[in-house]
Amino acid sequence: MAPRSPATDRVPSTPLDNLGIARAARLWPIEEIAHRLGLPGEAVEPYGRGIAKLDPVALSALADHPRGRYVVVTAITPTPPGEGKTTTAIGLVQGLQRLGHVACVALRQPSMGPTLGLKGGATGSGYSQVLPMERINLHLTGDIHAVGAAHNLLAALVDNHLHHGLEPELDPRSICWPRVIDLNDRALRHIVVGLGGRGDGMPRQSGFEITAASEVMAVLALADSLADLRRRLGRLIVGLDRDGEAVTAEQIGAAGAMTVLLKEAFKPNLLQTLEHAPALIHAGPFGNIAHGNSSIVADRIGLHGGDFLVTEAGFGADMGAERFFNIKCRASGLVPDAAVLVVTVRALKYHSGRHPLAPGQSLPASLLAEHPDEVHEGGANLLKQIDDIRAHGITPVVAINAFPGDHPSEVAVIRQLCASVGVRAVVATHVRDGGEGARHLAEAVVEAIDEADDAGNGFHFLYPDALPLTEKIERIATRLYGAEGVDFSPAARARLEAWQRQGHGELPVCIAKTHLSLSSDPSRLGAPTGWRLPVREVRLSAGAGFVYALAGDILTLPGLNASPAATRLDIDDNGDTVGLY
Structure with missing residues (x-):
């Protein structure tokens, strides 16, 4: 050109x-x-x-x-x-x-x-x-839809597992595997599934996230082979059993079929x-x-x-x-x-x-x-x-x-x-x-x-693997964000310490916060100082291989504004797309 x-x-x-x-x-x-x-x-x-x-x-x-x-x-x-x-x-x-x-x-x-x-x-x-x-x-080769299918297959198998009372016995209140959709739709953030009759499953609260937020998508990006993809999918945590132990996709019997859906x-x-x-x-x-x-x-x-x-x-x-x-x-x-x-x-x-x-x-x-x-x-x-x-x-x-x-x-x-x-x-x-x-x-x-x-290439990680999870979060917050420190909720600190004892302490951490500020408050612009990072909840992404900490309100299923781009998308008389930008 x-x-x-x-x-x-x-x-x-x-x-x-x-x-x-x-x-x-x-x-x-x-x-x-x-x-x-x-x-x-x-x-x-x-x-x-x-x-x-x-x-x-x-x-x-x-x-x-x-x-x-x-x-x-x-x-x-x-x-x-x-x-x-x-x-x-x-x-x-x-x-x-x-x-x-x-x-x-x-x-x-x-x-x-x-x-x-x-x-x-x-x-x-x-x-x-x-x-x-x-x-x-718009679709490309269907990869995002394949991720959605694999994710939702696991969700369906989880509800089937509950319906039939299979082992390990899932605690319905602990299930942390929602469904996903590749669209912005705020009405699906919080839903109740299993309504109808006994044959329609166990009623419980659930919801949807956007497909890009699925841990399956994170796994797809980090896997280095199909065998590694299969292993990571098997480690996905869907909830807890009655004794408080993690239940995985492998135990539900989903990992193999999910891998097949993701081969292409x-x-x-x-x-x-x-x-x-x-x-x-x-x-x-x-x-x-x-x-x-x-x-x-x-x-x-x-x-x-x-x-x-x-x-x-x-x-x-x-x-x-x-x-x-x-x-x-x-x-x-x-x-x-x-x-x-x-x-x-x-x-x-x-x-x-x-x-x-x-x-x-x-x-x-x-x-x-x-x-x-x-x-x-x-x-x-x-x-x-x-x-x-x-x-x-x-x-x-x-x-x-x-x-x-x-x-x-x-x-x-x-x-x-x-x-x-x-x-x-x-x-x-x-x-x-x-x-x-x-x-x-x-x-x-x-x-x-x-x-x-x-x-000499001087690249190095911000923290060593052996640093405790709480200290990894603190190092990112203070060294990169400019925070004075981190305020962990009692539940978040207890979970991090439990995961440390269970052998997950060497995992890297991912802090979920607003992208519009160095701080956790989107209204604080520039390079704010004199603030502390609040960590109210932590989650274990065992399949992807990291722990993530929630700092502030993070929407995992966006909504549409009053004039979404979809309302301007159309085809002309020649069948060509118009309105895409």
């Missing part, structure tokens, strides 16, 4: 037609994209135009290939609309390709809940997109960017209560198939990158070589606290006015997120994702903030200019990796 206009510090004010750009693009045969990664033909299973499933044989075929460089893209604490991590990851790969490298991007699969709700699609923007946009945002979903999906760079889209764990990263198996294919594998971690660095480092990298054994921290002018002005912005609202005009002093005020969040990444031994490259309405004086403030702590900051115009707009960002990433090689 020919480069467009040169990159500058300003972007046009006219919004780009993402769907129109995607639809006008010419897809290369997916076999050619696979060839770029050195994949043998027998590993590539075409799945319609421009899409393929990759058989696990791909990993063995690439075993002798040298390992590429591993780059994670994260961000500052985002505004409700987000700051463009996905778009930047795609643009960076296209920029690396412009430098002559074989580069691949690995992303989570979009959930239809957000796509048809408030957020819209998740395939990038402008000239940094993954194609085909419509297929990715375990295969990563191969697609391409607008500039024909390989893109692996696989798994989509919820960013609040799980690790919020794409799959380990996809990353391994991309790492051994190219010079660079760029992946995106959900939400800000305090959440997505922390879990990438301490959960995903622990499970995979892979060591990252570099990190990119995405920042926008509008986000730093938002973090000044002067521009209230609720989800679904348009950006206020005041946020687009020239106010470099507000960028400086909100810069505390940027500096804290830089520090959070450095806490893991990596100094990030800051990508200033250019938006309409950015002013040179405001961009200059971001550069000055980064320079004050010895960090590179690069303006990226990949939305408008594709790979050419990310060329300087790609060069900065390569330079950062070369410098790290010379100094």
